[in-house]
Each structure stands twice: as structure tokens, then as C-alpha cells.
Amino acid sequence: MTIKKKSISKSNKSKQIKSKENSLFDSAKINFLNAAKSLKLEQDVMNILSNPKEILQVNIPIKLHDGKIKIFKGFRVHYNDTLGPTKGGIRYHPNVSLNEVETLSFWMTFKCSVLNLPFGGAKGGIIVNPKELNPDELEKLSRGYIRAIYDFIGPDVDIPAPDVYTNPTIMGWMNDEYNKIARAHVPSMITGKPVHLMGSKGRDDATARGAYYIIKEYVKKWKKKPSEIKVAVQGFGNAGYHISRLLHNDGFKIVAVSDSKGGVFVKKGTLDPESLYNFKNKNKTLKAVYCKESICNIVKHEKITNEALLKLNVDILIPAALENQITKNNVNQIKAKLICEIANGPISHDAHEFLIKKKIEVIPDILANAGGVTVSYFEWLQNKSGDYWDLEKIHEELKTRILKSYNEVECAVKKYKVDMRSAAYIVGARRLSESIEARGSNHL
Ligand code: NAD
Numbered sequence: 001m002t003i004k005k006k007s008i009s010k011s012n013k014s015k016q017i018k019s020k021e022n023s024l025f026d027s028a029k030i031n032f033l034n035a036a037k038s039l040k041l042e043q044d045v046m047n048i049l050s051n052p053k054e055i056l057q058v059n060i061p062i063k064l065h066d067g068k069i070k071i072f073k074g075f076r077v078h079y080n081d082t083l084g085p086t087k088g089g090i091r092y093h094p095n096v097s098l099n100e101v102e103t104l105s106f107w108m109t110f111k112c113s114v115l116n117l118p119f120g121g122a123k124g125g126i127i128v129n130p131k132e133l134n135p136d137e138l139e140k141l142s143r144g145y146i147r148a149i150y151d152f153i154g155p156d157v158d159i160p161a162p163d164v165y166t167n168p169t170i171m172g173w174m175n176d177e178y179n180k181i182a183r184a185h186v187p188s189m190i191t192g193k194p195v196h197l198m199g200s201k202g203r204d205d206a207t208a209r210g211a212y213y214i215i216k217e218y219v220k221k222w223k224k225k226p227s228e229i230k231v232a233v234q235g236f237g238n239a240g241y242h243i244s245r246l247l248h249n250d251g252f253k254i255v256a257v258s259d260s261k262g263g264v265f266v267k268k269g270t271l272d273p274e275s276l277y278n279f280k281n282k283n284k285t286l287k288a289v290y291c292k293e294s295i296c297n298i299v300k301h302e303k304i305t306n307e308a309l310l311k312l313n314v315d316i317l318i319p320a321a322l323e324n325q326i327t328k329n330n331v332n333q334i335k336a337k338l339i340c341e342i343a344n345g346p347i348s349h350d351a352h353e354f355l356i357k358k359k360i361e362v363i364p365d366i367l368a369n370a371g372g373v374t375v376s377y378f379e380w381l382q383n384k385s386g387d388y389w390d391l392e393k394i395h396e397e398l399k400t401r402i403l404k405s406y407n408e409v410e411c412a413v414k415k416y417k418v419d420m421r422s423a424a425y426i427v428g429a430r431r432l433s434e435s436i437e438a439r440g441s442n443h444l
Contacts, residue, residue, distance in 0.1 A: 001268070005393045006125060007289065009175045015260075023099075023130045023255070024100060024323060024345065025102050025106065025237060026132055027218070027348060028103045028106055028107065028345065029050060029106065029264065031349075031421060031422065032049060032050070032106075032110070032211060032348050032429060033046070033050075033075035033427045034174055034422055035425035035428070036049075036424045036429055038416055039172055039417070039426060039429055039430055039433065041429065041433050042433075042437075045432075045433045045437070046434060049080060049109075049429070049432060049433075049436075050314065052077050052080075052102050052105060053079060053080055054078045055074045055075070055076075055077050055078075055082060055098070056075065056077075056149055057073070057074070057098065058073070058074045058075075058076075058149060059072070059148075060073075060074055060141060060145055060148050060346055061144070062137060062140045062141050062144055064137055064264075065136070065137065072126050072127065072128050072141055073126070074125065074126040074127070074142075074145050074148060074149070075098050075101040075124060075125050075126075076101075076122065076123075076152050076153070076158070077098075077101050077102050077104075077105040077122060077123055077124070077271070078120070078121075078122045078152075079106050079108065079122060079123075080120045080121055080432070081120035081158075082432055082435045082436050082439070083113060083118060083119060083120050083432065083435055084117070084119045084159070085119060085155070085156050085158055085159060085374060086108075086120040086122035086159070087112060087119040087121065087158070087161065087191075087377075088105055088108040088121055088122035088123035088124065088160065088163075088373075089123060089124070089161045089163030089164075089192075089372075090123075090124040090125060090126070090145070090161070090162065090163055090165065090166050090170075090174075091105075091125040091126075091163040091165065091166065092125070092126050092128050092130045092164070092165040092170075093125070093127075093128070093129075093130075093164055093165055094118070094128065094129040094179065094436065095125065095127075096125035096126060096127045096128075097127075100125065100323070101124065101271070102123075102386060103122045103124045103151070103323075103345065103379065104125075104163075104344055104345075105225035105390075107121070107344050107345065107365060107366055108120075108122060108204075108373070109121025109364040109428075109432070110366045110424070110425060110432075111204070111365075111369075111370045111373060111428070112373060113429075113432050114367055114370065114408075114424050114427050115370045115374055115377060115401060115402070115405050115406050116401075116404075116405065116431065117373065117374065117377050118377075119159075119373070119377065121162070122158050122160075124149070124160055125163075126145060126387070127139065128141065130165045135195015139173050142166075142170050142177070142212055142311055143173055143174070143177040143372075144174045145174070146174045146178050146181075147181065148180065153178075153189060155186055155189045155384070157261070158191060159189060159191060159376075159380060160189075160190050160439045161190065161192045161373070161376050162192040163336075164237070164322065165237075167203070167238070168174050168192055168194040168197075168199060168203075169192050171192045171194070171199070172193055172194050172197045173191045174191065175187060175190050175193055175197060178190065182321060188380050190406065191203065191377075191378070191379040192372075192376060193379070194256075195393035196373065198377060198380055200243040200375055200376075200378055200379035200389070200394065201389065202375055202390075202394035202395060203243070203372075203379055203392050204372045205238075205245075205246070206240050206269055206372050206374065206394075206398060206406060207238065207239045207242070207247060207342065207371050207372035208240075208242030208245075208320075208371070208377035208399060210344075210368070210369065210370055210374060211239075211243055211363070211368045211371060212243060212246040212247060213371075213398070213401070213402050213403055213406075214340070214367065214368060215247070215338075215340055215363070216250070217403060218361075218406075219316075219338075219339065220302045222281075223389075224313075224315075225251070226250050226251035227245075227251045227253065227407075229252050229253065229315045229316060230252075230253045230312075230313075230315045230316070231244075231247055231253065231254050231255065231257040231315065231316045231317075232255055232309050232310075232312045232314045233254065233256070233258075233262070233267070233318045233326060234257075234258050234259065234263070234306060234310060234317075234318070234320060234321050234343075234346075235258070235259065235320035235321030235322075236257045236263075236276070236341075237259070237320070237321070239320040239342045239343070239369065239372075240259075240318070240320035240321070240342070241277050242274035245272075245273045245274060245275075246270065248270060248271075248273050248274075248293075250404075251284070252270075253269070253270040254270050255314060256271070256304055256309050256312055256314075257268075257271060257273065257276065258305075258306050258309050258321075259280075260321070260428055261305055261322075262306065263305070263308070264276070264302065265308050265312070269313045280370060286392060304328045305380070306325075306339060308323075310325060310326060310330060310333075310334065311333040311334065311335065312335065312336075313335045314336050315336065315338065316337070316340060317334070317338070317340075318338035318339075318340050319341060319343045319346035320345070321343050322346070323343065323344060323345035323346060324346070324347075324348050325346045325347070326346060326347045326351045327348040327350065327351050328350040328351055328354070329349035330351075331347075331350075331354045332354065334355065334360060335357075336360065337360065338360070338361050338362075338363070339360060339361070339362045340357070340362075341362060341363060341364055341368050341369065342365075342368055343365065343369070344365050344369065345365060346365070348353055356419050361420065362419070364421035364424045366421075366424050366425070367406060367409055367420070367424045368403075371398055371402055373396060374402060376406060378394055405427070408427050409423045409424045409427055410423070412413035412424075412426045414421075
């Protein structure tokens with residue numbers, strides 16, 4: 001099947017296919033520009049970090065079960081590779097756009113820098129509603145995407161991983177397709193693979209676990225027992241389920257969770273995330289790919305909309321679904337004391353300014369959800385060395401690294417007298433600018 005590639009380009013050519021809608025990206029960049037001012041960064045460094053390095057857009061033709069060919073549009077963006085090969089997930093969603101992928105790759109650049117990982121930032125995505133495809137079509141699409149972007153990725157160039165509506169099964173198919181083209185075993189070209197396909201132990205709950213370690217550290221200052229802390233979680237996928245489970249196991253009260261179809265909540269006591277998860281999975285037809293059921297179908301619960309969940313009177317609100325969930329339209333109704341952004345970009349820039357004024361603290365995405373890429377780094381290291389770690393070591397290393405970064409961000413909060421998001425951008429931007437400057441002016 002012919003794959004049509006459109007432009008593997010260097011930065012100057014990226015403008016040719018740049019999307020017109022730019023609000024998400026522009027709004028995301030404000031945080032970096034403010035950090036750059038605090039650090040008095042050189043204009044050249046600011047220019048480099050304000051633009052993606054290169055963009056690939058592809059059309060992937062897939063023969064569907066009815067014999068018709070459908071073309072799916074996909075993207076891969078390398079934002080910046082100053083700190084190392086670029087790294088970032090692949091999203092399958094009907095609302096994927098070039099602007100969204102650019103923004104996600106920008107966030108990955110700063111996230112890897114905040115965590116001091118030897119990676120730059122990238123992201124990929126396909127415009128598709130994966131729930132409308134059967135397993136065979138989904139596999140064909142995933143393999144087609146890898147064929148289309150093969151020259152743009154690689155274990156020392158750009159290493160993809162899972163994101164919304166992609167998972168270990170899909171990473172396994174992608175690795176297999178890459179290996180077939182390369183005529184070699186190259187497990188380090190992608191992370192988030194199944195453990196029996198050279199994935200890493202602990203990658204499944206790594207994103208949530210990183211946030212869990214930070215939340216546990218943060219709430220020490222409240223001097224409350226976990227059973228006195230109420231939590232609401234928006235999004236009950238990989239990240240949302242695991243953060244609910246980990247906090248629930250420690251005694252936190254999980255009062256509400258939701259997925260794309262709506263949510264459930266309890267006025268008293270706590271939900272049991274594990275039984276909700278089992279319920280959600282019970283009727284699925286395709287093991288380990290997509291759930292058929294929504295958690296709304298569970299009996300003995302009160303239903304709640306996603307919008308209402310965000311406004312609950314809880315101690316901790318955890319958005320773990322998509323971007324722009326808290327905006328200027330609903331921010332004045334947020335009652336949580338702390339918001340931990342496990343999703344990327346769930347709070348708009350305007351809404352964040354309002355939260356700062358209301359003294360609602362936000363643990364920012366580029367720190368809070370960095371556990372995923374950190375264990376992806378461990379997976380890449382294990383694949384390169386052939387030496388596989390036990391779960392205890394993964395958890396220990398993750399905890400050490402993420403709390404070190406959390407403390408660095410807290411120090412920047414105090415030093416620059418800023419909120420946690422601004423502080424995280426200062427930490428990330430400082431490391432990136434030092435590395436750009438160390439390469440010398442003739443590098444460009
Ligand atoms: P996932 O596909 O496993 O789950 C997504 C969840 O969000 C599903 O439960 C879905 O039903 C729900 N959802 C979708 N639209 C929604 C809506 N409008 N309202 C409420 N819920 C909705 O994805 P994931 O891997 O858990 O990713 C969730 C978020 O975490 C994303 O923003 C992603 O970028 C971010 N993230 C994920 C990782 C990772 O390693 N998986 C790492 C860092 C950040």
C-alpha cells in the first residue's frame with residue numbers, strides 16, 4: 001500500500017504546513033516567555049525555544065472491513081532536541097490537530113528538562129476516533145503510521161510512547177512494524193511496550209505514580225490524615241485510574257471519577273477505584289485495547305457530569321483527561337484547594353491567572369505527569385543495555401528523581417516569588433538555555 005509523505009522538513013519549512021489555529025500553542029508559550037524574562041535569556045535562545053524544530057504530516061491509507069480505503073491524517077513534531085533525542089507520545093483522537101501536537105511537543109521539551117532527562121521533546125497524533133475501528137483496522141493504522149514516519153524516528157533520534165487512546169498493545173504493534181522495516185530488533189525505538197515485548201516493569205502506572213509521590217509530599221504541610229482528604233479525578237483511563245487506585249490504597253477519599261461519558265460520585269465515604277475499573281473492563285470485547293463500557297453504567301452510584309465534577313468541594317482536584325477543561329468560563333466555580341494536573345494543559349492560561357489570585361495551588365503538568373516519561377527513560381535504558389530492572393528499583397528511582405525535581409521547583413518558587421507553574425518553566429528553561437549556549441554560536 002502506498003504511503004504518501006508530505007515534507008520531512010527542517011525548521012524553516014515547517015511554516016508551510018503550520019496550522020492557522022494557534023491559540024493553544026500561543027497560550028502555552030506565555031509561561032516560557034515569562035520564565036525567559038525572569039532568567040533574562042538571550043533573544044536568540046528565546047527564538048529557538050519558541051518554535052518547533054521540524055514537523056512531519058502524513059496521510060495513511062487503510063483498507064477498512066467494508067473494502068473501502070480511508071485516508072487518516074497523522075502528525076509527528078520534533079520540538080527541540082538540544083538535550084537529546086526527542087521523546088513524546090502518540091495520541092489517537094478525533095480532535096487531534098497540528099496545533100495540538102505542536103503544543104504537546106513543546107510541553108514534552110520542558111517536561112524532560114524539568115526532570116533532567118537526556119531527551120528533547122516531541123509528540124505525534126492521528127485524527128481518528130479509535131473506538132470506530134475494529135482491532136484489525138486499528139492494527140493496520142498503527143503499522144501504517146510507523147511506515148509513514150519511519151525516517152523521522154529512531155532510538156537515537158525520536159522515541160514515541162503512548163498517550164490518549166494508545167496503549168502497550170499498540171506500542172507492541174508499532175515496534176514490530178519498525179523491526180520489520182529495519183530488519184533488526186530495535187526495542188529502544190519506542191517505549192510503553194508490553195513487559196513481555198521488552199517493555200519496562202512499572203510503566204503502566206508511572207504517570208500516576210509520579211503524581212502520587214508529589215501529592216504525598218505536598219499534603220504533608222496540611223497535617224491531615226489521608227482519610228480527611230477528598231479527591232475528585234476527571235478521566236478514568238490509564239492515568240486517572242492509577243492515581244485513584246494509589247491514593248485510595250493510602251486511605252484518601254476518592255469521592256468522584258469520570259470518563260468521556262460522564263462520572264460517578266459518593267456524598268459520603270469513598271469510591272473503590274479497583275472495582276470501578278473491573279466493572280469498566282468486564283464487557284470489553286478486545287482485551288487490553290479498548291473498554292466498551294462507561295463507568296456511568298455501574299449500579300449503586302450517583303451520576304455526575306464532567307463539568308459538575310470539576311466544581312466539587314474537594315481538597316484535591318485531578319484533571320486526567322484532555323486540555324482546556326478549566327477555562328475562564330468555569331474557573332470561578334472551582335472549590336478545590338489543590339489541582340494536580342495529570343492531563344497535559346487542562347487549565348487555560350486565563351483560568352490559571354484567576355486560580356493564582358484565588359490562592360488555589362496548581363502542581364503543573366510538566367512536573368506532575370512527568371513520571372510517565374521518566375519510566376519511559378528507564379525502559380529505553382534497559383532496552384539499550386539489555387539489563388532489566390525489578391519493580392522495586394523502578395519505583396525507587398522514579399521517586400528519587402521526581403521528588404528531586406519537585407524540590408527544585410519549590411526552591412524556584414521561593415527564589416523568584418512565583419507560582420509553581422512559573423517556577424517549573426524557570427527550571428526547565430534554565431537547563432535548556434545552558435545547553436543551547438554550551439553548544440556555541442556556530443552550532444546553528
Ligand atoms: P487514556 O486514553 O488511557 O484515558 C483517557 C481518559 O479520558 C479516558 O478515561 C476517557 O474516557 C477520558 N476522557 C476523554 N475525554 C474526556 C472528557 N471530555 N471528559 C472526561 N474524560 C474524558 O489516556 P491517559 O494515558 O490516561 O492520558 C490522560 C491524560 O494524561 C492526557 O492529557 C495525557 O496527555 C496525559 N498524560 C499521559 C501520560 C501517559 O503515560 N499515559 C503521560 C503524561 C501525560
